[in-house]
Amino acid sequence: MTVDLFIPCFIDQMFPNTGWSVVKILESQNIEVNYNPKQTCCGQPMFNSGFWKNSKKTAIKFIKDFPEDRPIIVPSASCAGYIKNHYTEVLKDEPDYLADCERLKRNVIELSDYLVNHLKVTDFKASFPHKVTYHDACSALREYGLTDEPRTLINNVEGIELTEMEDTHTCCGFGGTFMVKMVPISTAMVEQKVQHAMATGAEYIVSTEASCLLNIQSYINEQKLNIKTIHLADILAQNL
Template sequence: MVVDLFIPCFIDQLYPGTGWNVVKILEKAGIEVNYNPRQTCCGQATFNSGYWDGSRKSAEKFLKDFPNDRPIVIPAASCAGYVRNHYPELFKEHPDKKEDVDRVCKNVVELTDFLVNHLKIENFEACFPHKVTYHDACSALREYGIKDEPRRLLSNVEGLELRELPDNTTCCGFGGTFMVKYVPVSTAMVEQKVENALSTGAEYIVSTEASCLLNIESYIKKNELPIKTIHIADVLARF
């Protein structure tokens, strides 16, 4: 099977190693990965800030960058959920784009969803001998709809002990530009998230979302706290 790979902005710019680990995981599963180097942003950031015209331009480029009728794997439910749920809305007055929008929305799939529900693979023979807790990103849980898939993958990692996070449906405070516009509120939310993680005795906070991990990691480093963050792809690639 051949898939197209979309690497979100946060991973591309801040966590490029995670992108390489996604390729590593997919290739271990026997997948041929196609990466279009011309790809840029899906347009979610501008859409969430109300700049729909700018977001539509990014979306038009996304449609052109992924012209194939095959899975588009994305290691971020926020981007995958945004494309699936909001591209039809962006282009509702542009019927000439409907065929491309329908094709892309049908093919976009988040990484853990693809591994568990499409490939039916839950064990990558990974080894990560640490206590971890899992952060359910708002976009992953509510907009895209994944919950069990990351946990099932983590449960098959040798040496990993998964400890559930108290109030695991509560936001970490990132929310895109929310963390910039509402700093005190965002800081209070991420503080609570990290305190809950520390209460589990975990060494790492794992998530499918690099954006959430960036926000959480920033708070941890600023306050020199004894816990780290890691993307689930970086855990699964430890084989």
């Protein structure tokens, strides 16, 4: 089986090792991973900021970068949810691309969703002897509908202890440009998120979203707190 791999901006620029973790996970299942080096952004930042003309151009580029009718695996439910739910809206005046939008709706799949619901594989023989808590990213939960899949994978990791934090479904304060435009509110939100996480006694905050983890880890570093963040893929690839 061959799949295409889309690596979101945040992972490409700031967490490249997470991208390699995704490759290791997929290849461990005898999947051929195709990576198009011409790929860039899905266009979500421009869309959320109201720059629809720019997001349209980016959406068209994405379609051209992923022309095959096969799974496109994305280690970010935020990006995957945006592509599946909003490309038709962005390209509503571009009838030549509407069929491609439907193809992407079918083929774009978040990583944990693909592993659990499509491959039916939940145990990657990973070992991570740490206490962790899980952060439900807003877009993952509300745009994509991701809930149980990451937890299923976490609970099959040897030595791990998952403890749910209070208000796990509450936003961490990232919100794309919200973190930049609304600094005081964003800071208060991430402070609350980290406090809830630390109250569990966890050593790590796990999520499927590198952007959320960037925001959370930035606050942790600023406050010099004794807790870390880690992407789900980096846990699953521990022994690969």
